Amino acid sequence: xxxxxxxxxxxxxxxxxxxxxxxxxxxxxxxxxxxxxxxxxxxxxxxxxxxxxxxxxxxxxxxxxxxxxxxxxxxxxxxxxxxxxxxxxxxxxxxxxxxxxxxxxxxxxxxxxxxxxxxxxxxxxxxxxxxxxxxxxxxxxxxxxxxxxxxxxxxxxxxxxxxxxxxxxxxxxxxxxxxxxxxxxxxxxxxxxxxxxxxxxxxxxxxxxxxxxxxxxxxxxxxxxxxxxxxxx
Ligand code: NI
Ligand code: MN
Numbered sequence: 001x002x003x004x005x006x007x008x009x010x011x012x013x014x015x016x017x018x019x020x021x022x023x024x025x026x027x028x029x030x031x032x033x034x035x036x037x038x039x040x041x042x043x044x045x046x047x048x049x050x051x052x053x054x055x056x057x058x059x060x061x062x063x064x065x066x067x068x069x070x071x072x073x074x075x076x077x078x079x080x081x082x083x084x085x086x087x088x089x090x091x092x093x094x095x096x097x098x099x100x101x102x103x104x105x106x107x108x109x110x111x112x113x114x115x116x117x118x119x120x121x122x123x124x125x126x127x128x129x130x131x132x133x134x135x136x137x138x139x140x141x142x143x144x145x146x147x148x149x150x151x152x153x154x155x156x157x158x159x160x161x162x163x164x165x166x167x168x169x170x171x172x173x174x175x176x177x178x179x180x181x182x183x184x185x186x187x188x189x190x191x192x193x194x195x196x197x198x199x200x201x202x203x204x205x206x207x208x209x210x211x212x213x214x215x216x217x218x219x220x221x222x223x224x225x226x227x228x229x230x231x232x233x
Contacts (some may be wrong), residue, residue, distance in 0.1 A: 001114060001233045002087050004135040004161070009195045010034030010225035012145065014164065019136050021045045021104040026056040026144055027063055027129070036226035039063050041203035046102050048074035050144035051116035052080070052124025056195070061085045072100045072107055076125030080118050096128055104131040110155060112146035114172065122210070131155060140232070141185060145194060148177035161231060163187035163218075166194035167208055168201030175208050182216040188217040189231065 010032050016023040024044035029035045039059040048049050049057055059149040062072050065087050075093030082091050094100055099108040109170040116124035127146035138161040164186045166172035172194050182190050195203040209220035221229055
């Protein structure tokens with residue numbers, strides 16, 4: 001088995017570990033009121049970006065240029081990073097439905113219902129989520145910023161060890177729809193994200209966890225920013 005662990009940096013930023021390899025999702029650390037680490041504390045082997053909003057891409061260029069980590073994202077955002085300071089050769093453009101195989105993890109890009117404009121107003125293509133597949137074939141779904149959608153059932157059919165879903169409301173689905181999403185996804189473990197960073201997305205994590213326990217089969221895992229969780233085998 002692969003040892004799979006993840007740390008919630010805060011907001012939608014997670015640092016995943018697959019044995020000794022690290023993947024950073026949607027790095028937003030500088031200016032993130034809930035982050036307890038600094039960008040220079042992180043040395044990922046790979047960075048993955050779901051969409052073009054500032055609260056998902058803020059620290060991509062500085063971390064990638066320092067570490068040489070490849071940045072996997074959609075083609076529009078990959079091209080934008082190339083024009084906005086990312087070292088040549090680090091951006092890898094993909095698109096929805098496609099899979100990038102990094103060896104220690106496979107990243108499949110899933111649909112998400114949201115927007116994806118870059119900070120300067122350029123088009124960031126379509127927003128995405130990911131399914132991460134570990135070498136032992138366990139799968140983790142990261143929904144990205146999204147509304148509820150019925151095709152989450154299709155991702156659930158893949159058999160998910162964990163799902164990371166937004167609950168903040170206002171910019172993404174809120175608590176009611178996150179409970180329905182959990183029923184569609186049928187993950188063993190469900191982790192809330194994209195909440196409590198700013199006033200419009202304030203939510204009660206404990207109340208959410210109670211609803212997940214009573215209304216779904218999944219185990220809720222509410223992390224504090226900076227907290228690391230090891231996925232049971
Ligand atoms: Ni967004
Ligand atoms: Mn966001």
